[in-house]
Amino acid sequence: xxxxxxxxxxxxxxxxxxxxxxxxxxxxxxxxxxxxxxxxxxxxxxxxxxxxxxxxxxxxxxxxxxxxxxxxxxxxxxxxxxxxxxxxxxxxxxxxxxxxxxxxxxxxxxxxxxxxxxxxxxxxxxxxxxxxxxxxxxxxxxxxxxxxxxxxxxxxxxxxxxxxxxxxxxxxxxxxxxxxxxxxxxxxxxxxxxxxxxxxxxxxxxxxxxxxxx
Amino acid sequence: xxxxxxxxxxxxxxxxxxxxxxxxxxxxxxxxxxxxxxxxxxxxxxxxxxxxxxxxxxxxxxxxxxxxxxxxxxxxxxxxxxxxxxxxxxxxxxxxxxxxxxxxxxxxxxxxxxxxxxxxxxxxxxxxxxxxxxxxxxxxxxxxxxxxxxxxxxxxxxxxxxxxxxxxxxxxxxxxxxxxxxxxxxxxxxxxxxxxxxxxxxxxxxxxxxxxxx
Amino acid sequence: xxxxxxxxxxxxxxxxxxxxxxxxxxxxxxxxxxxxxxxxxxxxxxxxxxxxxxxxxxxxxxxxxxxxxxxxxxxxxxxxxxxxxxxxxxxxxxxxxxxxxxxxxxxxxxxxxxxxxxxxxxxxxxxxxxxxxxxxxxxxxxxxxxxxxxxxxxxxxxxxxxxxxxxxxxxxxxxxxxxxxxxxxxxxxxxxxxxxxxxxxxxxxxxxxxxxxx
Amino acid sequence: xxxxxxxxxxxxxxxxxxxxxxxxxxxxxxxxxxxxxxxxxxxxxxxxxxxxxxxxxxxxxxxxxxxxxxxxxxxxxxxxxxxxxxxxxxxxxxxxxxxxxxxxxxxxxxxxxxxxxxxxxxxxxxxxxxxxxxxxxxxxxxxxxxxxxxxxxxxxxxxxxxxxxxxxxxxxxxxxxxxxxxxxxxxxxxxxxxxxxxxxxxxxxxxxxxxxxx
DNA sequence: AATGAATGAGTGTTCATTCAT
DNA sequence: TATGAATGAACACTCATTCAT
Numbered sequence: 001x002x003x004x005x006x007x008x009x010x011x012x013x014x015x016x017x018x019x020x021x022x023x024x025x026x027x028x029x030x031x032x033x034x035x036x037x038x039x040x041x042x043x044x045x046x047x048x049x050x051x052x053x054x055x056x057x058x059x060x061x062x063x064x065x066x067x068x069x070x071x072x073x074x075x076x077x078x079x080x081x082x083x084x085x086x087x088x089x090x091x092x093x094x095x096x097x098x099x100x101x102x103x104x105x106x107x108x109x110x111x112x113x114x115x116x117x118x119x120x121x122x123x124x125x126x127x128x129x130x131x132x133x134x135x136x137x138x139x140x141x142x143x144x145x146x147x148x149x150x151x152x153x154x155x156x157x158x159x160x161x162x163x164x165x166x167x168x169x170x171x172x173x174x175x176x177x178x179x180x181x182x183x184x185x186x187x188x189x190x191x192x193x194x195x196x197x198x199x200x201x202x203x204x205x206x207x208x209x210x211x212x213x214x
Numbered sequence: 215x216x217x218x219x220x221x222x223x224x225x226x227x228x229x230x231x232x233x234x235x236x237x238x239x240x241x242x243x244x245x246x247x248x249x250x251x252x253x254x255x256x257x258x259x260x261x262x263x264x265x266x267x268x269x270x271x272x273x274x275x276x277x278x279x280x281x282x283x284x285x286x287x288x289x290x291x292x293x294x295x296x297x298x299x300x301x302x303x304x305x306x307x308x309x310x311x312x313x314x315x316x317x318x319x320x321x322x323x324x325x326x327x328x329x330x331x332x333x334x335x336x337x338x339x340x341x342x343x344x345x346x347x348x349x350x351x352x353x354x355x356x357x358x359x360x361x362x363x364x365x366x367x368x369x370x371x372x373x374x375x376x377x378x379x380x381x382x383x384x385x386x387x388x389x390x391x392x393x394x395x396x397x398x399x400x401x402x403x404x405x406x407x408x409x410x411x412x413x414x415x416x417x418x419x420x421x422x423x424x425x426x427x428x
Numbered sequence: 429x430x431x432x433x434x435x436x437x438x439x440x441x442x443x444x445x446x447x448x449x450x451x452x453x454x455x456x457x458x459x460x461x462x463x464x465x466x467x468x469x470x471x472x473x474x475x476x477x478x479x480x481x482x483x484x485x486x487x488x489x490x491x492x493x494x495x496x497x498x499x500x501x502x503x504x505x506x507x508x509x510x511x512x513x514x515x516x517x518x519x520x521x522x523x524x525x526x527x528x529x530x531x532x533x534x535x536x537x538x539x540x541x542x543x544x545x546x547x548x549x550x551x552x553x554x555x556x557x558x559x560x561x562x563x564x565x566x567x568x569x570x571x572x573x574x575x576x577x578x579x580x581x582x583x584x585x586x587x588x589x590x591x592x593x594x595x596x597x598x599x600x601x602x603x604x605x606x607x608x609x610x611x612x613x614x615x616x617x618x619x620x621x622x623x624x625x626x627x628x629x630x631x632x633x634x635x636x637x638x639x640x641x642x
Numbered sequence: 643x644x645x646x647x648x649x650x651x652x653x654x655x656x657x658x659x660x661x662x663x664x665x666x667x668x669x670x671x672x673x674x675x676x677x678x679x680x681x682x683x684x685x686x687x688x689x690x691x692x693x694x695x696x697x698x699x700x701x702x703x704x705x706x707x708x709x710x711x712x713x714x715x716x717x718x719x720x721x722x723x724x725x726x727x728x729x730x731x732x733x734x735x736x737x738x739x740x741x742x743x744x745x746x747x748x749x750x751x752x753x754x755x756x757x758x759x760x761x762x763x764x765x766x767x768x769x770x771x772x773x774x775x776x777x778x779x780x781x782x783x784x785x786x787x788x789x790x791x792x793x794x795x796x797x798x799x800x801x802x803x804x805x806x807x808x809x810x811x812x813x814x815x816x817x818x819x820x821x822x823x824x825x826x827x828x829x830x831x832x833x834x835x836x837x838x839x840x841x842x843x844x845x846x847x848x849x850x851x852x853x854x855x856x
Numbered sequence: 857a858a859t860g861a862a863t864g865a866g867t868g869t870t871c872a873t874t875c876a877t
Numbered sequence: 878t879a880t881g882a883a884t885g886a887a888c889a890c891t892c893a894t895t896c897a898t
Binding site: 251252253263264267271272273 | 870871872873874875
């Protein structure tokens, strides 16, 4: 124990853990969970294959941790955004979607991996991740229910709307490329409007929404 | 089919090919492309491992053929549905979505695999599949453009609407379970309304759309 | 299938299986079950590592098959020897021990491996092998019981005698070297006399038994 | 133990060494030398993996020390027992066997490991252990030779008798379970009689030796 | 004496694919 | 067309051991 720089060793350890997680993320993102090997991860993390196992006891736990982190972060961001939004359902929805879209754009690979590799999780790990995902969707469901109750949303299909809104936001991860036509904020506004329209909310008249003309 | 015809061998051959494709579909659907092995496919098809290679020269071509078939079929169904629909964009959209949703429900595994395993296609195979997928999306884009031109759709974001509509339809494959609350037709109507709402079309007042109440 | 030399392929297959079993026997004998690797076995069998798995699905099954063969053969030899022996218990014991010792000498490595590596067998395989071993010991127990009943054996401890006789015979595998002082037959006679003495049978006066002097 | 004494550190050290040896014994006993890992030992000893190497420079030396201790203890016990016994060979044999059997029962795992894992010792360590084992057997050989010289033992095979007597005693480790039919003393008497009978000594008429009836 | 991190060789096993028939 | 045997590379993971502290 280095008594003069407390935490340094642990920090080094943490740093390694982070490097491994980052490498795993890249590997799983590029080749998929089964397509990526622990050797890929080790190479990406700049460590030896066997040392990986000092940090994560199994490949599956690497995925589990990755998804747990991503889903928790997403949930936290949306929760916070909603808590800071106004009373009206439309406002809360706008806040949620802005946070959601921002997360997907900021963490595209995490989002992609969370979307496409959950299926390879098993057991407790799966349940935890699914729970976080459900929590996220629940936020939308509550907003939708409130909006319907208050007469803000008039969709005849409120029960399935939340899921579809989540789908729309998640799907961004599958095609987004940085530097595209729309900025992160633009994308957020766009998706908020898509969502509100889908819910059959009252909308301000369309003006010159970016991406409108060709 | 005709046991006297000289085509019998070919038919047997065809039968085998179909069995192999079906087995590959199930395997890829259950475990993912990289998670499923050629042995899994052979077992599922009831043939020997090595005989697989008499029909498909590589695992990747199994996936390619699978995706080609699925995308072509989807494209054909939507194309036909649209061609038989009315003049108005909303009508054509309804027809397209009905066909689309029906395909996803009828061929859920195909849809799921097409959604999640395209990434493992490379080279020409990929291009072919991507082309078919683009053709499908183009149909929606044309409808959207027409609707906007005719004043039916008032969304400020017409350029990205088609992609999102496709997303909504495709996403059904990720959660649908036969025998659920909504029938195939219900789902089609629901998604058509979601899409039209998203496009900010004029909509009939919501009545008692299934799934509305609890 | 080669229709002109039926069985050739299977024979080749059999030959390979035998070569693998032989190599496994040598490897397990030399280094123990856990000390020997499948690569050792493959090298010894003159085939590739992966091809081993076309014949035996797991290392443990190699051991299981080895032990099954050895124990069955031993049981068969002793059974046959006893069935061809006289009525008197001493005669049957002599026959059993002669066969037993001959087997151990003829198949020293098998005997050694059967003795020291059974513990690494698990599940059904273990039960099968243990059953065969018990059957062998049962033969001795029956002979002992008969001899006691007939007054041939006067040991006060007949219940544990059979196990100890088996021990004496098995132990040969741990020290025997071909070309030693005693021939296979000598060893058999010696152990028969040891066993009869242990059972406190009436014995002919000792003459010049080999190994008596120095 | 004595917290004030300067020997505390050494005692702690000793305590650790003992814990490690005990853990190694259990691990090797349960899984065999090659089947047990240094991690198993560390876990069992309640210390870290790397700290093991402060006490034993290699896995093999753990085994060596274990076997040395066991064989030395056995040798010491038998030596002492014999030295306190009478003049007659039969009496010395009885004493030796009583001590031998008691050791095997008291230290079953040590005995088992000594029996089955010696083969994995190499070099000097092996020689030391083999020497101790030979010393033990030599005691028996001397007794046998004396008994033969004095006419107490009339076996025609005196040269191999000692080894077999040792075998009989060692074999107890392979099947003994505490709480069985025979006590430690019973087992000792039983094996003494087996041994004397095997040597063709004059024996008192069998009475009701435990384990005789059913 | 004690630790956690690290390593390189090695483990049993499976992979997609090819070969001979 | 169909098979079983074969292969070499790769897989996830564990090993005994060492290093820095």
